[in-house]
Amino acid sequence: MTGPAARTAEGAGDAVLTGIGIGGGSAAGPVARMAPPPALPAPRTVDPAQAPAEAAAVRRALRETAADLRRRAEAADGAAGEVLSAQALMADDPALGDRAEALVAEGTDGAHALAAAFGEFRTALEAAGGYFAERVADLDDLRDRSVARLLGLPMPGLPDPGHPHVLVAGDLAPADTAQLDPARVLALVTERGGPTSHTAILARTLGLPAVVGCTGAAGLADGREVLVDGAAGTVRTDPDPAAVAEAAERDRRRRERAARAAGPGRTADGHPVKLLVNLGGLGELPDAAAADSEGVGLFRTEFLFLDRTEAPGREEQTAAYREVFTAFAGRRVVVRTLDAGADKPLPFATAADEQNPALGVRGLRTAARDPHLLETQLAAVAEAADGSGAEVWVMAPMVSLPREAAEFAGRVRAHGLPVAGSMVEVPAAALRAGALARACDFLSVGTNDLAQYAFAADRTLGSLAELLDPWQPALLELVGTAAREGARHGRPVGVCGEAAADPLLAPVLAGLGVTSLSAAPGRLGEVRASLAARTLDDCRRLAGLALGAPDAASARAAVLEALG
């Protein structure tokens, strides 16, 4: 990760935008922007003489939207293709066009007539509940697309220019990222977002270079050539071929370095540090399973729950978990129970009236209010684990008290699942890690949230990136406390936040006593190589240097200097 400063420097014909670099690599290509939903213009009364032409434009917008969706459905495979085909069918529904036309005949302008007709369909879908209510988001997307087409505005949602591109957006939500086609997207650039935002996590998962919190990204036009450098945190417009070639050569050397080490993670003198992958959904499963790892250190289960109005049932959950466990037969899978709330709001699990959702009922706290959600999930995990061959561990997010850890462990074991753990994401949990460790079987430090709560800094804000930097000595001290206390009670303590993806930080974390690192599959090679180059004593010395520094930049600089 690179620094948060954002500036634009005009050079000879090109410009350099800076932000927070993610991923270490680079990529060059044309920009494709993700446009925001269209804003409706001021309402206009349509003259009866103009109504037929206005109605025809509305029908054309719906027809063209449906045709576009059909074209994309043919090009897509699997679930994405099915969703697009279903959307095309909705756009083709004559009742929708009839209703919009009737409103135009009464004098409503086309855009408002479309929005109102979609609004009525939305209400009906919601009232029908179940599967139909789950299609509301698709209908909203369809409304935005149809209105944009009618008004001649850029198409909202993920762009599909038909060729590889650099995706530029305000920010990406979890639902957007689920639909992103990694074969077409070369790099990500967002105006907002910090080092642990969804965009940053997604970029590491897909192995894409990214620059988040990039001021000036809004000015990048569709089709403009850019060079995105995730190591430097820069976006260069109209780059000259020499700069592109130089970045490509640097990437090649980086990949070569990462490919040199293989097998279980260990320091130069053989001290083991397990290397595990983070998994955020079934789409990531092939890469995750193929990676050289000892298993999954963080299986984020939210992907099953996002973008729906009701929680998935036990059967659906069992089938999804079984896919993962089977793919990891013979290896460990640490399942994290649902972490609803704050940056992952779910309509059925999150209170809409909380003023500070990050400090509200989220993670394990949700289970106290709605025990059924956790019970169903644990039953599904247990059923899927049975006979799968995977070593299934279960952990809870957002644990604050030893009592919560003990209660959670009791529930997990009641389902026949033998290993229960707690995430350490709240400073109180780190400070009392000894009691937490005694109450369960293992700890896993979520540095993304731990940084957010230790520094009172919203993890989604790019402007607070310095405080959220995993090199902050205060954060490292909390990690060290958790690791030490875990060791005192004979419990493993891993790190599964984005800190674990930083090869330079890996020896520091090992020196603090961390027993496993879990990161995006594409990051493990460099992390492994970095650990293998240092003895445990080296790691401890580097940890001491980082802890003794006054801030994140000095900690990183001290370690770099020590490494020559």
Ligand SMILES: C=C(OP(=O)(O)O)C(=O)O
């Ligand atoms: C791993 C973590 O959980 P998430 O990023 O899913 O909140 C964390 O907080 O570090």
Ligand SMILES: [Mg+2]
């Ligand atoms: Mg977290």
